[in-house]
Amino acid sequence: MIKIEQLHKRFGKLHILQGVNAEIRQGEVVVVIGPSGSGKSTLLRCMNLIEEPSDGKIYFEGQCINEKAHDVNNTREKMGMVFQSFNLFPHMTVLDNITLAPIKVKGQSKSEAEQIAMNLLHKVGLSDKAHVYPSKLSGGQKQRIAIARALAMKPHVMLFDEPTSALDPEMVGEVLEVMKSLAQEGMTMVIVTHEMGFAKEVGDRILFMDGGNIVEEGTPEEVFQAPKHPRTQEFLRKVIN
Amino acid sequence: MAVFETLWEYKEMYLQGAGVTLLLTLCSILFGVILGFGLVFMRLSEVKSLRWLATAYIEVFRGTPLLVQLLIIYFALPIQVDKFTAGVIAVGLNSAAYLAEIFRAGIQGVDKGQVEAARSLGMTQKQTMRFIVIPQALRSVLPAIGNEFIVIIKETSIVMVIGLADLMYNADLIRTKTYQPFPSLVGAAIVYFIMTFSMSKLIGRLERKLNTNDKN
Numbered sequence: 001m002i003k004i005e006q007l008h009k010r011f012g013k014l015h016i017l018q019g020v021n022a023e024i025r026q027g028e029v030v031v032v033i034g035p036s037g038s039g040k041s042t043l044l045r046c047m048n049l050i051e052e053p054s055d056g057k058i059y060f061e062g063q064c065i066n067e068k069a070h071d072v073n074n075t076r077e078k079m080g081m082v083f084q085s086f087n088l089f090p091h092m093t094v095l096d097n098i099t100l101a102p103i104k105v106k107g108q109s110k111s112e113a114e115q116i117a118m119n120l121l122h123k124v125g126l127s128d129k130a131h132v133y134p135s136k137l138s139g140g141q142k143q144r145i146a147i148a149r150a151l152a153m154k155p156h157v158m159l160f161d162e163p164t165s166a167l168d169p170e171m172v173g174e175v176l177e178v179m180k181s182l183a184q185e186g187m188t189m190v191i192v193t194h195e196m197g198f199a200k201e202v203g204d205r206i207l208f209m210d211g212g213n214i215v216e217e218g219t220p221e222e223v224f225q226a227p228k229h230p231r232t233q234e235f236l237r238k239v240i241n
Numbered sequence: 242m243a244v245f246e247t248l249w250e251y252k253e254m255y256l257q258g259a260g261v262t263l264l265l266t267l268c269s270i271l272f273g274v275i276l277g278f279g280l281v282f283m284r285l286s287e288v289k290s291l292r293w294l295a296t297a298y299i300e301v302f303r304g305t306p307l308l309v310q311l312l313i314i315y316f317a318l319p320i321q322v323d324k325f326t327a328g329v330i331a332v333g334l335n336s337a338a339y340l341a342e343i344f345r346a347g348i349q350g351v352d353k354g355q356v357e358a359a360r361s362l363g364m365t366q367k368q369t370m371r372f373i374v375i376p377q378a379l380r381s382v383l384p385a386i387g388n389e390f391i392v393i394i395k396e397t398s399i400v401m402v403i404g405l406a407d408l409m410y411n412a413d414l415i416r417t418k419t420y421q422p423f424p425s426l427v428g429a430a431i432v433y434f435i436m437t438f439s440m441s442k443l444i445g446r447l448e449r450k451l452n453t454n455d456k457n
Binding site for chain 2: 048050073074076077079080081083087088089090091100101104105106142144149150153
């Protein structure tokens with residue numbers, strides 16, 4: 001579904017991604033772990049071109065998406081993204097947050113979009129918050145709304161960029177719960193996270209990144225129980241203790 | 242009190258002048274806001290020459306006195322314009338430079354994550370600007386815009402030098418008629434204050450209305 005070939009990303013002199021190759025298959029939940037600054041978030045943000053790659057190719061559903069001729073907006077419609085800092089639109093109600101893009105981008109009618117939004121709100125357990133502004137919500141609630149907003153576009157894949165890192169500990173669970181149910185429905189997901197327990201439980205495949213590349217990958221059992229690379233071993237020793 | 246006696250006695254002249262000042266202000270604001278928006282989009286555009294042009298405009302119009310600008314427009318241009326039009330053009334051109342800078346601060350102050358979220362949903366750059374960035378930018382710079390509008394009300398008084406019969410011009414006329422500088426000029430100050438104070442209240446109300454919902 002997503003294929004990444006020799007991806008490089010430089011910020012000035014910083015060489016953040018150093019020739020990453022990866023593939024995300026349909027229906028798969030891939031969890032990206034690794035130390036801070038290893039390039040996990042950058043890799044994820046390159047997948048929908050929120051970050052422009054310096055070099056290399058990214059294919060989505062068979063098409064190279066980082067060519068000049070390619071319609072980026074069309075691709076982004078099919079890739080939902082959830083951010084660490086939620087990024088809800090503060091000047092709109094929850095319902096408007098969710099329906100804005102379906103109406104403006106997909107051309108859905110207001111009533112159709114609102115019906116879909118209400119179903120999604122029900123799914124994330126926040127039906128009663130439709131007409132509330134984001135400032136009145138807790139962090140966990142905001143992130144669940146952000147997930148609903150991304151889902152309203154009916155994406156083929158969901159990208160999660162440290163979705164629980166900005167949350168108070170007691171709110172992490174409710175967000176992970178929503179993500180878990182999404183995974184069970186067969187959504188293709190790429191998740192950058194520090195929640196190792198969640199990675200183990202929900203991930204089909206783990207990518208461990210360090211120093212701008214994928215150092216090790218495998219099933220959760222392979223990576224967590226018997227890490228091969230010394231840097232993976234060191235990282236896991238630090239996080240698990 | 243002499244001030245109120247003078248105000249009352251010459252109420253028609255004061256009112257007439259205030260009417261001209263008000264109309265001049267409204268036209269200048271309208272002109273300035275439209276031009277200011279144009280300038281800010283030039284300044285933030287990808288095209289280098291547009292950026293340069295907008296920056297040069299802003300520097301020149303902020304860096305030279307409004308009085309000089311007004312006199313050039315009224316006396317020194319090859320095309321003849323009437324006094325009112327000259328006033329609107331001068332005050333509008335001048336305030337556009339300030340408004341453009343206020344708008345720019347507002348747009349650049351919108352969190353980058355907002356743009357990323359909108360773009361990640363497939364919205365185009367234009368849609369993102371229109372539905373996400375500009376509404377938030379305007380909210381955050383509303384106090385500064387209000388301030389600029391108040392400045393505009395006061396600065397229109399400069400048109401008296403080209404003989405446009407605004408509030409200031411009429412007040413000065415009353416001064417020479419009555420030989421009483423204090424009541425005639427303080428009268429003008431009072432009328433100006435009523436206008437600026439109303440503007441400030443109006444903006445304050447708008448601010449509260451917008452902020453009740455979405456204060457972060």
